[in-house]
Amino acid sequence: MLTAAGAAILLLLLLGLCGPLHGRLPGSAARTDRIAYGGGMAGCFVLMSVGLAALSGAVEDDALSAALPIGLPWLGAHFRLDPLSAFFMVVVDLGGLIACIYGLGYGTHEREPGRVLGFFTPYLAGLNLVLLADDAFSFLLCWEFMSLSSWLLVLVSHRDPENRHAAYVYIVMASIGTFCLLLAFGLMAGPGGGYGFAAMRASALDPGLETVVLLLAIAGAGSKAGLVPLHAWLPLAHPAAPSHVSALMSGVMTKVAIYGFVRIVLDLLGTPAWWWGLVVLLLGGLTAAMGVLYALMQQDLKRLLAYSTVENVGLVFVGLGLALAFQAQGMVVPAALALSAGLLHVLNHSLFKSLLFFGAGAVLVATGERQLDRLGGLIHRMPRTAILFLVGCAAISALPPLNGFVSEWLIFQAILLSPQLPDWALRFVVPAVGAVLALSAALVATTFVKAYGIAFLGRPRSREAEAAHEVDRWQGAAMTGLAALCLAVGVLPALFLDLLAPVTQALTGASLDRQSGLPWLTLIPIAEARSSYNGLLLLLFIAFSTVVPALVIHRFATRATRRGAIWDCGFPQTDPATQYTSGSFAQPLRRVFGTLIFHARERVDMPLPGEVRAARFSVELRDLAWDVFYAPVARAVEFAAGRLNHLQFLTVRRYLSLVFGALVLLLLVLAIWQ
Amino acid sequence: MARGLAFDISHLLAGGMVLLSFALLYQDRMFSLLRIYALHALVLSLSVAWQAWVQGAPHLYVTATIALAFKAIVIPVALHRIVVRLGIHRTIETVVGVGPTILFGLGLVGLSVAVILPVTAESDALAREDLAFALSVVLLGLLMMITRRNAVSQIVGFMSLENGLVLAATGAKGMPLVVEISVAFSILIAFIVIGIVLFRIRERFDTVDIHALDSFRGERR
Numbered sequence: 001m002l003t004a005a006g007a008a009i010l011l012l013l014l015l016g017l018c019g020p021l022h023g024r025l026p027g028s029a030a031r032t033d034r035i036a037y038g039g040g041m042a043g044c045f046v047l048m049s050v051g052l053a054a055l056s057g058a059v060e061d062d063a064l065s066a067a068l069p070i071g072l073p074w075l076g077a078h079f080r081l082d083p084l085s086a087f088f089m090v091v092v093d094l095g096g097l098i099a100c101i102y103g104l105g106y107g108t109h110e111r112e113p114g115r116v117l118g119f120f121t122p123y124l125a126g127l128n129l130v131l132l133a134d135d136a137f138s139f140l141l142c143w144e145f146m147s148l149s150s151w152l153l154v155l156v157s158h159r160d161p162e163n164r165h166a167a168y169v170y171i172v173m174a175s176i177g178t179f180c181l182l183l184a185f186g187l188m189a190g191p192g193g194g195y196g197f198a199a200m201r202a203s204a205l206d207p208g209l210e211t212v213v214l215l216l217a218i219a220g221a222g223s224k225a226g227l228v229p230l231h232a233w234l235p236l237a238h239p240a241a242p243s244h245v246s247a248l249m250s251g252v253m254t255k256v257a258i259y260g261f262v263r264i265v266l267d268l269l270g271t272p273a274w275w276w277g278l279v280v281l282l283l284g285g286l287t288a289a290m291g292v293l294y295a296l297m298q299q300d301l302k303r304l305l306a307y308s309t310v311e312n313v314g315l316v317f318v319g320l321g322l323a324l325a326f327q328a329q330g331m332v333v334p335a336a337l338a339l340s341a342g343l344l345h346v347l348n349h350s351l352f353k354s355l356l357f358f359g360a361g362a363v364l365v366a367t368g369e370r371q372l373d374r375l376g377g378l379i380h381r382m383p384r385t386a387i388l389f390l391v392g393c394a395a396i397s398a399l400p401p402l403n404g405f406v407s408e409w410l411i412f413q414a415i416l417l418s419p420q421l422p423d424w425a426l427r428f429v430v431p432a433v434g435a436v437l438a439l440s441a442a443l444v445a446t447t448f449v450k451a452y453g454i455a456f457l458g459r460p461r462s463r464e465a466e467a468a469h470e471v472d473r474w475q476g477a478a479m480t481g482l483a484a485l486c487l488a489v490g491v492l493p494a495l496f497l498d499l500l501a502p503v504t505q506a507l508t509g510a511s512l513d514r515q516s517g518l519p520w521l522t523l524i525p526i527a528e529a530r531s532s533y534n535g536l537l538l539l540l541f542i543a544f545s546t547v548v549p550a551l552v553i554h555r556f557a558t559r560a561t562r563r564g565a566i567w568d569c570g571f572p573q574t575d576p577a578t579q580y581t582s583g584s585f586a587q588p589l590r591r592v593f594g595t596l597i598f599h600a601r602e603r604v605d606m607p608l609p610g611e612v613r614a615a616r617f618s619v620e621l622r623d624l625a626w627d628v629f630y631a632p633v634a635r636a637v638e639f640a641a642g643r644l645n646h647l648q649f650l651t652v653r654r655y656l657s658l659v660f661g662a663l664v665l666l667l668l669v670l671a672i673w674q
Numbered sequence: 675m676a677r678g679l680a681f682d683i684s685h686l687l688a689g690g691m692v693l694l695s696f697a698l699l700y701q702d703r704m705f706s707l708l709r710i711y712a713l714h715a716l717v718l719s720l721s722v723a724w725q726a727w728v729q730g731a732p733h734l735y736v737t738a739t740i741a742l743a744f745k746a747i748v749i750p751v752a753l754h755r756i757v758v759r760l761g762i763h764r765t766i767e768t769v770v771g772v773g774p775t776i777l778f779g780l781g782l783v784g785l786s787v788a789v790i791l792p793v794t795a796e797s798d799a800l801a802r803e804d805l806a807f808a809l810s811v812v813l814l815g816l817l818m819m820i821t822r823r824n825a826v827s828q829i830v831g832f833m834s835l836e837n838g839l840v841l842a843a844t845g846a847k848g849m850p851l852v853v854e855i856s857v858a859f860s861i862l863i864a865f866i867v868i869g870i871v872l873f874r875i876r877e878r879f880d881t882v883d884i885h886a887l888d889s890f891r892g893e894r895r
Contacts (some may be wrong), residue, residue, distance in 0.1 A: 656820045663816070664785065671788040 001050055001063040002079060005132065008046040012125035015039045019118020033107045036117045037100045040124060044097035047128055051089030054081045055499055065134065072137050075195055080134035083502035084267065087343060088131050088259045090499075094485075095252040095350045096124045098478045099244045102358050105474030106244050109365050115156045116242055123149040123248070130256050136185035136195040140178060143260070147174040147224075150253060153245045154237045166236035173223050173233040180220030181260065184213045188268060200268045210269055214276055217264040218283065224257035226310045227317065228287040229625040234310060235294070239302035239370070243361025246302060250309040251354040255346050258316055265324070266339075266507045274423050277325025281426075284321050285433040287314030290624075292443040293593055296450070296586050297621055300370050301360045304451055305353065308396065311440060312349040315411065316342045318433060322414045323508065325426050332510035334417045337525050340500045340512055341410035347496065348403040348489060352395040355482035359389035362475055363455060366468040372582040374462040375455040381468040384476055386456045391483040393448040395490070398441055401539040403489035406523070408441060409533055413525050443589070450585045459576045491535040493523050583619060590619070597624055680728045681803075684845075687721035688807035691841060692783065695814035698834055699779055700772045704757050704765060704826065708750050711830045715745035718837045722844045734844055741840060749833060749865055756869060757826060760876055765824070775821055782813040804845030811838030823883055825875060829868050836861050 018036035023029045053059055065080040081089070103120065110116055126146035133139035151174065154167045187209050188200045205213065223230035238249045265272070265280075291310030298304035319342025326335035360370070362385045369375055379386040395402035398409075415437075418430035460466040470476075489496050494515035501511040515523055523533040594600030598621045605616040650658070694714040701707040719741035726734030757763045786809035794802045815835025819828050840857065 653820055653823075656816070660813075660816045660820055664782070664813070667785055667789050670793075671785060 001054065001059050002066045002081060002132075005047055005050045005081070005128070006066075006079075008043040008050075009125045009128055011039060012043040012121040012128075015043070015121035016118055018121075019114045019116075022114035022117055029113070030108060032117065033113060034104065036121060037103045037107065040100040040103075040121045041097055043121070044093040044100060044124060048090055048093035048097060050081070051086045051093060054086035055083060055090065055502060057502060071141070072195075075135060075137055077138045078134035078196055079132040079138070080197075081132060083506050084259070084262065085131040087500065087503050088255060088346075089128060091255055091347050091350050092124075092127045092131065092252050095248060095354050096127070098354060098481055099248050101481070102247070102361070102475050102478035103244045105472040105476075105478075106242065106361055106365065108472075110156075110242060112156065116153065116245070119149045119152045120245065123153060123245075126150075127248075127252060127256050131259060134197050136189060136197070136200070139197075139260075140182055140185065143181065144178050146253065146256065147171075147178065150237075150241070150245070150249055153241045153249075156242055156245075157240065160240075163240040166233070166240040169233045170237035173230065177220045177223040177230075180216045180223070181264075184216035184220060184264060187213050187216070188264075197263075197268060201270075204270060207273065210273070213269060214265060214279070217261055217269075218280070221257045221261035221264065222283070222317075225254045225261070225313045225317075226257075226287070226291075227283055227313060228290045228310065229629040231287070231291070231310045232623060232625050232630060235298075235303050235306040238306040238309065239300065243302070243357055243364060246306075246361070247354040247357035250306060250357060251350040254309060254313055255350055258313070258320075258346060261317075262320065262507070266320075266327070272324045272328045274325070274328045274426070277321045277323075277328060278423075278426055278429060280317055280321030280324055281429060281433050282321075284314045284317030284319075285436040287311070287317060288440045289314070289436050289443075290597070292440045292447060293589075293597060294623065296443055296447045296589055297598060299372050299582050301363065301372055301375075301451060301455060302357070302370050304372075304447065305356050305360060308356075308444065308447065309349075309353055311444060312345065312353065312396075314440075315408065315437065316345050316349070318342075318437060319345060319411050319414065321433075322411075322418070322430070325421060325423075325430070326414075326417075327508055329422060331420065332508050333512075333526070334414060334420070335508040336504040336510040336512055337410065337417070338414035339504050339508055340497060340525075341407055341414055343500050343503060344410060344489075344493070344497060345407035348395070348407045348486075351482055351485050351489065352392045352402075352404060355388065355392035355479055355486065356396065358475065358479050358482065359385055359392060362389075362471040362479070363468075365471055365475070367462075367464040369462065369464050372451065372454045375460070375465045376458045376462075376576065376579065377456070377460040377465060378468055379456040381465075382456075382470045384470060385479065388476075388479040388483045389456065390452060391486060393452045395486045397445040397448050399445075401487070401490045401535045401542060403486045403493070406490055406493040406533065406535065408437075410525060411437070413531055416531075417526070446589065450582055454580070454582045454585065458579045461576045461579065491539050492521055493533070493535055494518065494521055497523065590621075598622060599624065599627070684721065684724055684728065685803055687717055687724060688804050688841060688845075690717045691721065691837065692807050692810050692814070695811050695818075695834055695838075696776065696779055698830065699775055699814065699818055699821070704763050704824075705754070707827060707830055708753050708757070711753075711834060712746050712750040714834055714837055715741060715750070718841060719746060721841060725844045737840070737844060741837075744861075745833065745837065752865075752869070753826065753829065756872065760826075760872070762824070762826070775817065779814050779817055782817065783810040786810045786813060801845050805842055808838045808842035808845060811835070811841060814838075825868075825872055825883075829865070829872075832868075833861070833865070 015036050018032050022032045025032050025035075054064060064082070065078070068077040068079070071077040103116075107113055107116065123146065126142055126149050129142035130139065130146055133142050151167055151171050154163065154170055157163050158167075185195070185200075188203075188205065189195050190203060190205070192199075192203075194200060194203060218227065219230065223233075226234040234254075238246050241249060265276070288311050291307055291312075291314055295304050295307035295311060298307060319338050322338035323335045323342065326332070326338060362382065363375065363378065364370060366378070366382055366385075367375065391402070395404045398404040412434065415430055415434040418427060418434075421427055421430070460468075497512065498514060498516045501514070505511040512525055515525075518524060520534055521536050523535070525531065590598065590600055600622075601620040603616075603618045603620070605618070607613050607615055647658075691714060694710060694717060697710050698707065698714065701710060719738045722734055722741055723738040726732065726738060787806045790806040790809055791802060794805060812835050815831050815833075815838055818831035818834065822828050822831060836857075843857070
């Protein structure tokens with residue numbers, strides 16, 4: 001089984017050669033595109049099948065682990081496919097497969113396709129390798145490979161200074177994250193150096209050290225996933241890459257980061273302390289609220305989507321935090337519910353976020369614009385994209401019967417079980433986090449009403465938007481597939497939830513009751529008396545309640561012609577600039593949260609009486625994380641570097657003296673320590 | 675062979691090396707410095723030979739021969755010729771603060787004993803004392819390198835430091851010959867490189883006082 005996976009990964013790595021070979025192979029340049037993306041599709045399909053087979057338990061355990069004699073001499077490289085990595089593998093490769101389909105169309109618009117092709121499939125391979133790694137060394141190596149290949153993809157349009165800055169911030173944060181993970185694994189390996197995951201699972205750590213490992217895992221995996229306040233690189237880097245890569249980074253790579261967190265904290269660390277859940281919950285709630293508030297303020301479509309990723313990662317972490325809290329009390333069934341909810345949201349977010357990024361990419365191809373305020377009226381020019389993007393918006397806004405609703409509903413079900421928790425702190429905090437989630441769910445809906453309304457409705461605000469055209473069939477097919485999957489998970493959640501049973505069984509020791517056998521495909525997570533959800537009935541009801549009135553109205557409404565006063569459709573002036581803009585849509589909420597969270601400054605520049613120039617209104621927003629968190633650190637590093645700069649210009653004897661002094665000092669420490 | 679005698683003699687030789695390291699610290703004339711260094715290397719080769727006899731490890735005789743040939747004869751003679759050719763044999767090098775340096779050196783010996791003895795509590799007394807002395811020789815060599823200004827005396831400091839390393843290596847049982855030979859060769863190569871650098875410095879600056887280098891870089895002292 002792993003042989004097939006290994007072969008597929010090798011294929012993906014080899015396809016990276018298409019980058020340097022682009023345009024040099026016989027045949028047209030587009031042929032290299034087809035080889036790379038077609039091969040990528042095949043590789044992802046194989047890997048996804050392997051993941052599905054492992055998840056359904058069709059394979060014996062022996063076939064799911066392998067040790068290769070590469071890597072560290074006394075360790076080798078261990079790979080294993082357990083239910084957790086199998087589930088994430090399905091998520092990753094489903095996203096990868098569809099991204100490859102999309103790339104077939106999108107890639108032809110790339111200015112320097114070689115730069116994308118060279119790293120796209122190796123990046124997919126890196127994502128899979130992280131999931132398969134079964135020892136700390138391979139894990140970190142693959143993790144870093146994934147980071148570096150995605151960094152190179154961020155740098156594809158390297159001529160834009162903004163992208164270079166984004167890539168710089170990204171590589172710095174990625175290095176810090178890997179460093180934290182390195183320390184975490186080092187602590188878990190202990191002085192004996194048991195770097196295999198099996199050894200870490202078996203060994204028990206000192207509670208103090210466990211705390212340190214938890215914090216390092218939050219910092220390391222959280223920075224990759226985009227946990228506030230470590231998220232600042234994410235809204236810069238994700239939009240900078242080509243859209244299908246953005247979709248992978250947002251929809252898939254953040255999931256691999258979540259996988260890293262789950263692997264370390266729920267799998268390797270052992271029984272959680274009661275407050276672990278509290279920390280993760282608070283961070284998740286903060287991330288969800290801040291992420292969506294920032295998203296709401298964005299004018300750039302792709303950056304808006306990136307901030308919304310931050311929000312969704314917060315939601316997943318709330319689920320994981322609840323799982324930790326329940327787990328600490330030995331309440332395994334609620335823990336399984338919370339974990340299932342979080343993991344299902346992982347799948348869902350990868351689906352609808354990829355869909356939305358593909359939509360943004362389609363808009364980018366059609367108009368060359370990412371600024372919402374230069375779009376508008378695209379629903380007439382790109383009807384298919386508009387409908388599919390609407391499905392994505394509805395899904396991410398957690399509207400039934402789509403998939404976003406199911407996972408958020410399950411998270412709330414887990415939150416509603418919190419009164420059973422014995423700790424008072426948790427009993428207070430969990431409902432508060434629930435309220436924050438409810439608020440952010442509403443704000444998400446606002447955000448996507450804004451994004452959709454400004455970009456697709458109304459009239460075009462620029463000539464580019466006016467000249468937009470529908471995208472090609474590959475891109476359309478990819479988006480259609482994702483929209484269909486969003487609907488499928490929303491209507492048939494039981495099938496997908498049952499896939500998670502082996503994962504929760506392995507991590508929490510319990511799983512939800514089998515859902516797919518229930519009549520009418522109902523979802524009953526705990527007990528029927530508590531709550532149940534039926535996506536199919538809801539879909540039928542929605543379809544019925546919309547189609548029937550529409551038919552009735554069309555059938556029975558009067559066709560008589562009426563005469564009335566001329567109505568100007570709300571546009572007394574014909575200039576498209578009089579339409580609502582994204583800034584004006586967000587203004588009420590900006591006023592509410594503005595001064596506190598965004599340090600918003602509104603500036604009105606009125607011309608003096610007699611002047612003929614136009615008045616100007618400008619808004620200045622700041623990301624609080626930059627001011628509070630990053631700027632002091634950057635200043636401290638700069639200060640230390642300035643101070644240490646003198647060390648570059650010492651005399652030979654002083655260098656020797658430094659070495660000597662350090663040696664004597666260490667020996668002194670050694671002598672006194674004993 | 676009485677156990678006591680073996681211990682006493684190796685102790686004597688290693689202690690002699692420490693003593694000679696101290697003697698190196700306060701020499702202010704080039705030729706006497708080189709002579710004491712030759713003596714240092716001679717004692718080292720005796721010590722290694724004694725270890726070979728005690729441990730019954732014939733390959734250590736090779737090491738002893740290498741030490742004798744290269745360190746006690748070839749290198750001192752070569753340095754001697756370099757000094758004559760550079761015309762610095764009459765230079766009296768002011769050694770900074772002999773008293774404090776010696777006191778500091780004593781502190782270093784104390785430190786190495788304090789570090790080594792508890793660490794090696796389980797191994798036999800011979801290796802323990804040897805290691806403590808070897809560490810002292812290394813530290814004293816380093817101390818000599820940082821208190822001297824003349825490049826030639828820095829080389830001597832470096833060579834005596836290396837002698838300490840060889841002493842430590844042979845004190846431990848089961849050290850493979852190949853390690854010792856490679857150390858010996860690396861030292862020889864280092865010597866050649868340093869010798870060439872010395873002449874280059876001399877060509878450029880008409881002195882081997884390394885202050886000339888610092889002021890050439892435009893640095894404050």
